[in-house]
Amino acid sequence: MLDYETLDIIADTYIPALAILSIVYLSRSIVSRNWAYVGLQMLFLVYAFTLAYGLMFIDNRFALWPTFGLDYSTHTAVAMVLVVFLGLRIKSAWAFCLGSLVGYALLMLYQDYHSISDIITTALALCIFLLPVMFLFVSKSREPANKTM
Numbered sequence: 001m002l003d004y005e006t007l008d009i010i011a012d013t014y015i016p017a018l019a020i021l022s023i024v025y026l027s028r029s030i031v032s033r034n035w036a037y038v039g040l041q042m043l044f045l046v047y048a049f050t051l052a053y054g055l056m057f058i059d060n061r062f063a064l065w066p067t068f069g070l071d072y073s074t075h076t077a078v079a080m081v082l083v084v085f086l087g088l089r090i091k092s093a094w095a096f097c098l099g100s101l102v103g104y105a106l107l108m109l110y111q112d113y114h115s116i117s118d119i120i121t122t123a124l125a126l127c128i129f130l131l132p133v134m135f136l137f138v139s140k141s142r143e144p145a146n147k148t149m
Contacts, residue, residue, distance in 0.1 A: 007111055014104050015075070018082035025089045044137050045085060051129050052077035055122075065121065073114045073122040079104055080126055088137055 002010075022045070029038045052074070059065050059072040079101055087097040108114050 004111065007107060011104070011107050011111060011113070014100075014107075015079055015082065018079065018086065018100075022082050022085050022089075025086065040137060041085070041089070044088070044133065045081070047133055048081040048085065048130060049078075052081050052126060055125055065118070068121075070121055071114060071118045073108070073118045075108060075113065076105065076119045076122040077126050080123060080130075084130065084134060088134065 026038070026041055026045075029041060055077065056072055056074050065072040083097045083101045087094045090097075105119050108119065109116060
């Protein structure tokens with residue numbers, strides 16, 4: 001079994017690895033000069049990151065999670081944003097993306113970063129605001145290229 005420090009390094013590289021993959025896939029759209037799709041992807045990322053960090057700010061300001069004996073998991077929120085982005089971008093990789101997120105959640109539990117309640121409540125709070133935008137992203141990305149957004 002891997003020691004705590006090795007698992008900590010793995011946990012610390014998960015989000016940067018997702019970020020690098022996201023940049024690679026965003027770059028592919030830029031290289032193909034699909035500007036409408038690039039704009040849509042950027043808009044999604046800005047919204048999703050604003051949501052993840054906005055919820056963190058609200059929690060820090062009003063102590064919502066601590067009121068219930070919980071901790072808002074910024075790790076979960078940021079990982080979820082990147083996993084959803086990659087899942088939307090690489091439709092055939094949804095299962096892998098979600099599996100990696102579950103694995104990351106299990107690692108956070110094992111390393112005692114967060115409780116299962118922290119992770120689930122953070123994910124649910126994010127999903128409430130992210131799901132409608134995900135459906136909009138999917139519907140807009142399926143429209144013909146010559147149709148204006």
